[in-house]
Amino acid sequence: MADFSNSTKPADLLLDSLGSLGSPSLLLDTYIPGYSIISNVLVNFLRLDVSRVVPILGAIFALSKTWDYLYYQIRYQILHYLTCSILITSELDAYYNISRFLTDKKNLGKRSSDLVALSNRRPDGTFIDPELERAEREPGGGRAKGRHRRTQEYEAQLESYQYFWYNGRLFIWFRQRDNRSNLDYHSSRTVEAKLYCFSANTTPIKELIEDSAAYQEARNAGLTKIYRPASAKQRSYGDVHWRSATGRPSRPLGTVIMSKEKKNALVADIEQYLLPATRKWYSQRGIPYRRGYLFYGAPGTGKTSLSFALAGLLDLSIYCVSLAEKSMTEEDLFELFSQLPASCLVLLEDIDIAGLQKRDDKVIREEASEEGETPEHKKAASDGDSRVTLSGLLNVIDGVASHEGRVLIMTTNDIEGLDKALLRPGRIDVKTHFPKSSKSDAHDLFVQTFMNYDGDSIDEKQEIPSSLKRLAEQFSGRIPDAKFTPAEIQGFLLAWKNSEPDVAVAKVEDWIEGRASTEGTAYSLTKEK
Ligand SMILES: Nc1ncnc2c1ncn2[C@@H]1O[C@H](COP(=O)(O)OP(=O)(O)OP(=O)(O)O)[C@@H](O)[C@H]1O
Structure with missing residues (x-):
């Protein structure tokens, strides 16, 4: 029978060979102070010879580093050549x-x-x-009632x-x-x-x-792709670009309640402008191919809603930027406009806040000349709201950064405050007023809230039940003309959307009375004391 007790094991051989290179404990003592003391304690108390373990660990470490290097090299060569x-x-x-x-x-x-x-x-x-x-x-998609957990991606x-x-x-x-x-x-x-x-x-x-x-x-x-500028922080790092959000279901044009003639005229004008023949017509005559629209009216009258609905209808992505955003600089705006695609809808909101109001012009001009600043910069600073001056905005609209072929919609709550330079044709070609709600608008908003539509979206052709029609007439009869914005009326109706429509009719007078004392605040479901 063969006796293996004295045969040399591979680990011993490895240790012997490493040992021949010099005493490991001497070497390790140089790098790990107190190594020999710890080693002696372990040998005496645990019978563990550290000098045998350390070289094995060292060899494993060297092997793993070699493997990492080879793996990296092989992967690099494969990716590079294959x-x-x-x-x-x-x-x-x-x-x-x-x-x-x-x-x-x-x-x-x-x-x-x-x-x-x-x-x-x-x-x-x-x-x-x-x-x-x-x-x-x-x-017909919908989801079960009750609490819903968001799916984590x-x-x-x-x-x-x-x-x-x-x-x-x-x-x-x-x-x-x-x-x-x-x-x-x-x-x-x-x-x-x-x-x-x-x-x-x-x-x-x-x-x-x-x-x-x-x-x-x-x-x-069926979705409208929405882009907004990168965050203020990113822009401050010089990373100025449009960020895309996931598309949102396009808003049907019928859901924006306003005069049908006005809406149809606007749609026809934009559709005409986007025709290839129109582009050719402009280019033949050397006229810059662009068209600007101004939507003006009180807050909550549907300017933004109509812009989104138009983008959906025309199958255009919408690029939204608000001049009310204080961190938005002229340079950012210029850069963003220069990145616009050939065909899109740009929504430039709140242009009245851009230090463009002419109301204090004289004072500003005087102050500016005293302090050696340009009136526009002085004005922008004085309004404290925006870092975009009038000349900056005009440059963006019709300067080098202007992009031919896009539909530019600007919105303002204060048309009186806008400078004439901005309102001239070529910059703003079509002005559309968004008034407060008429009785007829209130009627349509009521129907829209309480009508059970077949299918996924509002179908204006669907017959309105006579009982709902009667209630809508009673409701609109109580709403004074041009006093409330559609957003205000919608806010009231939304509070009663799960009740019977006659409840909203019964409550509307209280609401109108309450509005006189709580002007500008949200609708309260319970009577405030
Ligand atoms: N004409 C309208 N038809 C239907 N809904 C409307 C209308 N106007 C406003 N709303 C509703 O009111 C809310 C605010 O509307 P929107 O943001 O379009 O108003 P706006 O005029 O752009 O306001 P702002 O000037 O403050 O930006 C939205 O929920 C919208 O659905």
């Missing part, structure tokens, strides 16, 4: 299209073992609710390689922090992604990009 790639930064729609496509079609967000929970807030602060969005998309963490097959080819999706940007690590705008494909050219990647765009387009059917 794949083609396209770099896509998160400022581009393509980035969102692909992310969505891969999450939905390839389940990438679920497959990875290192996930990050996605924020369910849109850039505009509203919540993304995938379940609600799905319900809104499905005909996930995606793979940055700097992980995600592999998937598409059209018979192997692809890799890799995202990392965009090193050009100084923004927060988790900011969704700081990412650059690389899409690799094992192929001889980039055609399969371009096909995937196009397929994901088509997929997104189909998902967005």
Whole structure:
């Protein structure tokens, strides 16, 4: 029988060879003060010879480093020589299209073992609710009553390689922090992604990009895509761009209550302007191809609502920017306008707040000349609301940054305060007044609130039951003409939307009385003492 008791084990051999290089404990004592004392204590009390363990740990460490290096090198060489790639930064729609496509079609967000929970807030602060969005998309979609839990969405963490097959080819999706940007690590705008494909050219990647765009387009059917400027913080870092929020269900034009002639004339004018023949007509005559609309009226009369409805009707994305936002500078505005796509609807809100009101012009001019400033800068500063001057805004509207082919809608609550330079044709071609509600508007708002429409959206052709018609007449008969805005009347009606319509009719007089004492406040369900 063979005796193995004296045979040399591989570990002993390794230790012997390492030992021959010099005493490990002497060496380690240099780097770890007190090493020999600890080692002696462990040997005496636990019978554990540290000098044998340390070299093994060292060898494991060296092996893992070598493996890491080889793995990195092999991956680099494979990616370099066997794949083609396209770099896509998160400022581009393509980035969102692909992310969505891969999450939905390839389940990438679920497959990875290192996930990050996605924020369910849109850039505009509203919540993304995938379940609600799905319900809104499905005909007759709705959800069960009661408390509803939002579905949490996930995606793979940055700097992980995600592999998937598409059209018979192997692809890799890799995202990392965009090193050009100084923004927060988790900011969704700081990412650059690389899409690799094992192929001889980039055609399969371009096909995937196009397929994901088509997929997104189909998902967005019936939705209006809304863009808003990047946050003040991002802009202060020089990262000035439009942020896209997920599309919102397009607002049917019929839901905006206003004079039908006015609404139809506006729609016809914009549709005419967007015709290819009109573009040609402008270009033949050397006239800049653009058209500006001014919506003016009290707050809550439907200026923003109509702009969104028009964007939905004309299938245009809407780019919203408000001059009331104090951090918005002229440079930001100029940069944002220069990034507008060829065809879109731009909603420039609250232009009266932009330091453009002429009411104190004389005083401002005098003060400015005393202090050696330009009147416009002095004026913007004096209003304390905006850093955009009149000349800055005019430059944006018709200067280098103006984009031909877009529909520009400006809104204001104070047309009297606007400078004539801004109101001239070429800058503002069509002015539309949004008055407070007439009796007829109040009637329509009442019907809209209490009518049970068949299908998903309001159908103006649907017959109104005679009982509802009668109640709407009683209601509108009690509403004084041009006293309340549609938003105010809607606010009152919403409080009673789950009751019978006659309750709203019964309560309206109290409400009107109450309005006299609580001007400008929200409607209260209970009588305030
Ligand atoms: N003409 C209208 N028809 C239907 N709803 C309206 C109308 N006007 C206002 N509303 C309702 O009132 C709310 C506020 O409307 P909206 O934001 O369009 O007003 P606005 O004129 O743009 O106000 P602001 O000047 O403050 O921006 C919305 O919920 C909208 O549905």
